[in-house]
Amino acid sequence: xxxxxxxxxxxxxxxxxxxxxxxxxxxxxxxxxxxxxxxxxxxxxxxxxxxxxxxxxxxxxxxxxxxxxxxxxxxxxxxxxxxxxxxxxxxxxxxxxxxxxxxxxxxxxxxxxxxxxxxxxxxxxxxxxxxxxxxxxxxxxxxxxxxxxxxxxxxxxxxxxxxxxxxxxxxxxxxxxxxxxxxxxxxxxxxxxxxxxxxxxxx
Amino acid sequence: xxxxxxxxxxxxxxxxxxxxxxxxxxxxxxxxxxxxxxxxxxxxxxxxxxxxxxxxxxxxxxxxxxxxxxxxxxxxxxxxxxxxxxxxxxxxxxxxxxxxxxxxxxxxxxxxxxxxxxxxxxxxxxxxxxxxxxxxxxxxxxxxxxxxxxxxxxxxxxxxxxxxxxxxxxxxxxxxxxxxxxxxxxxxxxxxxxxxxxxxxxx
DNA sequence: CGGCAATGTTTACATCGATAACATGAGTAC
DNA sequence: GTACTCATGTTATCGATGTAAACATTGCCG
Numbered sequence: 483x484x485x486x487x488x489x490x491x492x493x494x495x496x497x498x499x500x501x502x503x504x505x506x507x508x509x510x511x512x513x514x515x516x517x518x519x520x521x522x523x524x525x526x527x528x529x530x531x532x533x534x535x536x537x538x539x540x541x542x543x544x545x546x547x548x549x550x551x552x553x554x555x556x557x558x559x560x561x562x563x564x565x566x567x568x569x570x571x572x573x574x575x576x577x578x579x580x581x582x583x584x585x586x587x588x589x590x591x592x593x594x595x596x597x598x599x600x601x602x603x604x605x606x607x608x609x610x611x612x613x614x615x616x617x618x619x620x621x622x623x624x625x626x627x628x629x630x631x632x633x634x635x636x637x638x639x640x641x642x643x644x645x646x647x648x649x650x651x652x653x654x655x656x657x658x659x660x661x662x663x664x665x666x667x668x669x670x671x672x673x674x675x676x677x678x679x680x681x682x683x684x685x
Numbered sequence: 686x687x688x689x690x691x692x693x694x695x696x697x698x699x700x701x702x703x704x705x706x707x708x709x710x711x712x713x714x715x716x717x718x719x720x721x722x723x724x725x726x727x728x729x730x731x732x733x734x735x736x737x738x739x740x741x742x743x744x745x746x747x748x749x750x751x752x753x754x755x756x757x758x759x760x761x762x763x764x765x766x767x768x769x770x771x772x773x774x775x776x777x778x779x780x781x782x783x784x785x786x787x788x789x790x791x792x793x794x795x796x797x798x799x800x801x802x803x804x805x806x807x808x809x810x811x812x813x814x815x816x817x818x819x820x821x822x823x824x825x826x827x828x829x830x831x832x833x834x835x836x837x838x839x840x841x842x843x844x845x846x847x848x849x850x851x852x853x854x855x856x857x858x859x860x861x862x863x864x865x866x867x868x869x870x871x872x873x874x875x876x877x878x879x880x881x882x883x884x885x886x887x888x
Numbered sequence: 889c890g891g892c893a894a895t896g897t898t899t900a901c902a903t904c905g906a907t908a909a910c911a912t913g914a915g916t917a918c
Numbered sequence: 919g920t921a922c923t924c925a926t927g928t929t930a931t932c933g934a935t936g937t938a939a940a941c942a943t944t945g946c947c948g
């Protein structure tokens with residue numbers, strides 16, 4: 483925020499034809515609007531208006547609207563990965579850590595409803611079983627690693643895979659149901675459902 | 686010009702200026718288009734064009750676009766309920782039946798991607814725990830009944846509630862992940878994850 | 889200092905959802 | 919049968935949107 487204030491001030495001072503860093507300004511404005519409106523209720527023109535730039539200026543930095551939103555998704559993905567990593571480290575590893583990661587997942591979804599939905603809908607098809615391991619999908623990576631360390635010693639790779647997918651399904655399904663108001667978004671409910679997750683895995 | 690063509694076609698169909706049953710014709714066309722395109726990629730005008738009627742004729746039967754889509758959601762909800770009931774009856778009750786219901790849920794989602802997404806996103810907020818029991822939410826009702834009959838005898842209402850939500854989260858999450866291409870939509874995978882659901886509940 | 893490439897702007901267009909005024913025709917009362 | 923009426927469909931139009939094309943400005947590199 484302080485950095486932005488600085489940029490803005492500088493821009494006001496210089497007040498130029500050229501915007502200091504339009505690309506990130508657009509992304510920030512877009513992110514802001516996505517907090518309220520849904521993805522297609524946000525227009526490029528509104529984003530541009532917000533930044534104080536002509537509507538078509540956007541096209542100097544993104545080929546089209548989808549590209550802008552895509553960039554936001556990427557950033558969201560990194561943020562989610564960071565939050566999950568944080569959650570796990572802060573709570574030690576093991577089952578507790580696993581639960582924390584799941585909670586972070588749901589929490590992120592609830593805190594960024596539209597962005598999360600877009601991240602999931604828009605994202606390139608990643609084959610769940612053989613993840614590139616170097617991708618920005620650190621969220622999934624974390625999930626997998628956790629499953630591996632929690633599953634019983636005798637579990638086959640296939641069993642681990644199913645357990646991981648099931649765990650992911652639970653947190654993802656819960657997040658979606660709450661996002662869509664099919665279920666009240668109560669913390670207690672999240673905790674209760676999440677707790678049962680790791681129990682199920684270790685079985 | 687193309688509108689004239691349409692009138693001609695309609696006349697051949699014995700109906701003149703007035704379409705026989707525009708409302709259901711529109712809904713059918715909409716449903717058809719939703720099989721391919723996503724919700725906001727489908728335009729009222731295209732639906733109208735498909736039926737061979739002017740764009741604004743839609744407004745004689747639906748107050749706006751959302752209303753048309755809402756009607757489709759309602760129909761989809763009834764269909765899903767029917768399929769689930771069918772699945773359970775055909776496979777006997779108990780755990781097997783419960784798995785069948787879950788499978789039907791996921792299958793429906795995969796067969797009607799956009800419609801399912803809309804049904805979940807658009808639907809009125811239903812409080813999961815005290816369902817009206819008479820609503821068209823027979824899908825949820827069925828889920829609840831199954832949970833009740835499968836949960837161990839000593840389970841508290843709260844435990845049953847969590848178990849139900851967890852089961853719902855699993856099938857819903859799995860459906861969503863597959864819809865969004867985050868996970869391959871393979872039957873074997875569905876079966877594997879679903880099987881583990883009832884096991885988890887009965888634990 | 890001069891010019892090029894990057895960055896913004898203006899103009900324009902097709903499409904969309906929606907409203908308003910008008911047209912048609914099916915059913916009904918006389 | 920004639921005339922009225924109202925549900926249903928049409929045409930005209932509006933403002934908003936995503937995007938392309940042509941034009942303007944300016945930072946930077948020789």
